[in-house]
Amino acid sequence: MIELFNVSVQENKRLILNQVSLRINKGEFVYLIGKTGAGKTTLLRLIYLDLYPSQGNIIVENYSSATIKRRQIPYLRRKVGVVFQDFKLLPDRNVYENVAFALRVIGASRREIKSRVLSVLTQVGLNHKRYHLPHTLSGGEKQRVAIARALVNEPFILLADEPTGNLDPEASRDILELLEDINRSGTAVCMATHNYELIKLIPHRTILLDNGEIRREFSPAEVQQLKVIE
Amino acid sequence: MSVFFLLKEGIVGLKRARLAAVITIVSICLSLSLFGSFTLVGYNLQDVFNRFYKKIRLEVFLDSSLGLDQLEKLKKKIHQNPEVEAVEYISSQAALQEFQKTFGQDLSSVLKSNPLPASFRVVLRPKYTAPERIEDLANRIRRLPGVQEVLYQKEIVRFLHKYLGLGIAILLIFAFLILVVITILIFNTIRLTIHSRMNIIEIMQLVGATNLFIKSPYIIEGMLQGLLGSLLAVGILALFVSFIRDVFYHGIQVPPHLYPFLLILGTLLGLLGSYISVNKYLKY
Structure with a gap:
């Protein structure tokens, strides 16, 4: 469960988020939409505490941004998976190692690593490419590796910041379907995007951010009415 | 981990x-x-x-009139200075032999009596090597009764x-x-x-x-x-x-x-x- 109470973020005297309150429930799928610079990325960064709010408070499971200690942040991050538009894979390690990395750095045992990595690679459909290096993969496949790495710690929520931003329409649809699968198996998903056509394919609760504020919330049924505002 | x-x-x-x-x-x-x-x-x-400093010696030339007792006392007095490591007595006879060894010339064939005075050769402790300190020591020794002159290689000490x-x-x-x-x-x-x-x-x-x-x-x-x-x-x-x-x-x-x-x-x-x-x- 994630909850934001009147959260504002100010950077260099510019207000990036203004009094945002939001609740994401367990197992929910939420889209964050809005123009570039509307505050989508900032909102996501707040959730994995890459950024502290200038005002307000954020609750992520048992942690609160107001009271969390710096050394506790890694433990929060293990419960929150994050993927990005640019994948952020390690170019000199193969698919398996990229995913295993997330477990190695938290000190998992070798046996545990092996079974969990193979299972999550099967889930994203990349088991057969586990020895490939990232540069030999397509964009869609790279994003699958990133998703596998985000999932391998079994987080309760997956944050996706423009995960289809670098992908062609077909690959984008595949990634979205994968996220939907992941959500169905119980992991909450919060995806920032400005691809409105895409979210109409699998509509969910959608939050429109504009100029650092929540402008409107759409129910899944209302999503179809969304028009491109950019 | x-x-x-x-x-x-x-x-x-x-x-x-x-x-x-x-x-x-x-x-x-x-x-x-x-x-x-x-x-x-x-x-x-x-x-x-x-190593250079270790080779620096003060040559303390003595009155020829000093008796054995006085020599002994003087030696002790010089030795009491904190800068002094050792004091060696060179009799005028020994000085003559050293001269002959160094210059290869027999002075006794030219002169009837030995012109070289007896002396103390003072070895310094390496700790006290400042030129002023050595000069000060030389002056203190100079003032002692029975001492004619104190010589050392002042220029080299200064230079070093x-x-x-x-x-x-x-x-x-x-x-x-x-x-x-x-x-x-x-x-x-x-x-x-x-x-x-x-x-x-x-x-x-x-x-x-x-x-x-x-x-x-x-x-x-x-x-x-x-x-x-x-x-x-x-x-x-x-x-x-x-x-x-x-x-x-x-x-x-x-x-x-x-x-x-x-x-x-x-x-x-x-x-x-x-x-x-x-x-x-x-x-x-």
Whole structure:
């Protein structure tokens, strides 16, 4: 469960988020939409505490941004998976190692690593490419590796910041379907995007951010009415 | 947390950023060699300096009228001065023999009586080598009854003190400056290494690696670089010393503990450099 109470973020005297309150429930799928610079990325960064709010408070499971200690942040991050538009894979390690990395750095045992990595690679459909290096993969496949790495710690929520931003329409649809699968198996998903056509394919609760504020919330049924505002 | 994984990451890190690692190792090696050779030169200068000083003697010429008792008393008095290491009596007979030995001329064939006075030869403690102190001592001895004159190589004492002392001071300053430069250099090269791997640090932070876990490979890597660099530096210095010993100057001496000191210094600098640099890039 994630909850934001009147959260504002100010950077260099510019207000990036203004009094945002939001609740994401367990197992929910939420889209964050809005123009570039509307505050989508900032909102996501707040959730994995890459950024502290200038005002307000954020609750992520048992942690609160107001009271969390710096050394506790890694433990929060293990419960929150994050993927990005640019994948952020390690170019000199193969698919398996990229995913295993997330477990190695938290000190998992070798046996545990092996079974969990193979299972999550099967889930994203990349088991057969586990020895490939990232540069030999397509964009869609790279994003699958990133998703596998985000999932391998079994987080309760997956944050996706423009995960289809670098992908062609077909690959984008595949990634979205994968996220939907992941959500169905119980992991909450919060995806920032400005691809409105895409979210109409699998509509969910959608939050429109504009100029650092929540402008409107759409129910899944209302999503179809969304028009491109950019 | 598995130590094995950390060590492996440290070594793998060295392999991955091979060029950066080589640059760091070479710069540590060069600066430590330079620092080491300055220390070496300074130490040997000091050594030469001391050896010159050990040869400085005060010649205390005595009245020929002194009896044995008085001689003994005078010797004791001179010996009581803190600057004096030893006092040796040279009879006028012995002085004559020494003269003949040195100049190969038999004075007794020219002169009927021995013109050379008896003397004390005063050996100084190396601790008191300032020219003013020696001059002061000479004056004190001069005032003692029974002493005719005190002579020593005043000019050489002045020269040694002025120029060799200055030389050593300059060397020490240079060695210190080099140390400062090395520190900055190591910090910067390691910072570059870490900067080139910002993405891996970012990912580690993202997937919830603890601070210590993220830092450790870099610190281990920095230590390894420091150790390798200083090992190379010690090798170069050892070769340099043996070359000098064989070809130019047989008496060259290595300051005690110089090599272990360089190894520890290099390793510590590598450790500190990477520790500080990696801290700069960690947000939490």
